[in-house]
Amino acid sequence: MSIFANNFPVGAWQRNFTPFEEDAAQRSWLMPYLFVRGKNPGPKITCIAAIHGDELNGVRMLHELAAFLENHSADINGSLCFVPVANLMGYANHSRYLPDRRDLNRMSTGLKDGSEGARLAHFLWQNFIAEADSIVDVHSGSYNRWNFPHLRGNMKDDTMRAWAKHLENQVVLTSAGVAGSLRKEAGKIGKRVFLFEAGETGRFEKNILQMGFIALLRLLVSLEAVNPQLLADCLLTQNHPPKTNKHPTGYYRKAIWQRATHAGLFIPEVEPGDAVVAGQRLGFITDLFGERRAEILSEQTGFVLGMHLHPQVVPGRALFHIAYEFKEL
Secondary structure, eight states, X not given: OOGGGSOOOBTOOEEEEXXXXXXXXXXXXXXXXXXXXXXXXXXXXXXXXOSSTTOOHHHHHHHHHHHHHHTTGGGBEEEEEEESOSOHHHXXXXXXXXXXXXXXXXXXXXXXXXXXHHHHHHHHIIIIITTOSEEEEEEEEOSSEEEEEEEEEOTTSHHHHHHHTTOTTOOEEEOOOOTTSHHHHHHHTTOEEEEEEEEESSSOOHHHHHHHHHHXXXXXXXXXXXXXXXXXXXXXXSSSOOOSOOOOSEEEEEEEEEXXXXXXXXXXXXOTTOEEOTTOEEEEEEOTTSOEEEEEEOSSSEEEEEEEOOSEEOTTOEEEEEEEEEEEO
């Protein structure tokens, strides 16, 4: 049954578990969620993290956002549901994937009687996604990658473009998602889905948590789930100073990965969050004696969304994720 169908009292935050099947020791997996029904009418929104079990920044972002909003329940419109750990098995194993090495974010909407991953995807869909008006899906970079905080959504949709006009100072990349992803499958049935990327896997990053907190709060305001004055007041406090770079309102239409052309040691000279121009040197690769083997020159004028972190690289390794073709709104 959908969490939104429960008759929870207005204004009272719920911190509960809902059981999902059993592990091999016949212990029930317990899905944590936080839920509040606001005093004012408004949208039903689900915020979900750790669909990839080792992407932990989003877990803490939802904790901090819920703790903040609990002190301002009168400013909440509609219903908010936070699912801090979606991939229970991956989280328990410190892994991106399910135990059978499948990706939970390629299994929506799931199957009631399918594989273990398909059953978990179906459970998430029925309990937390199906009745929501909008979904916020929080991720981090994987495979030794670090992502500058940014939103991804399908800007080909008129409703999404209209929404983006009201989202100030936020980097946005248009993307509809791939088959089986939460973003793609929920978008097919008319739900607004926002994927938020920030930081790297396996850790909490203080600056990322601060930037993510503000970005998610700003997103909830833009969806009319939280009163705007709350964001304005929050930006003035010392606990959550604005950390994001100034950025024009709009979205990037395309993005590419610039890849290593040689094996060796990767030395970056720019970082995520930097603006770059075509032909600019982004970094270089040395041999084992420290001599330069190759330079990485930007193929586009745009914005660095993400970067590879590990110095050891081979030909074809993705090094810089560059967003380009910006459309101002």
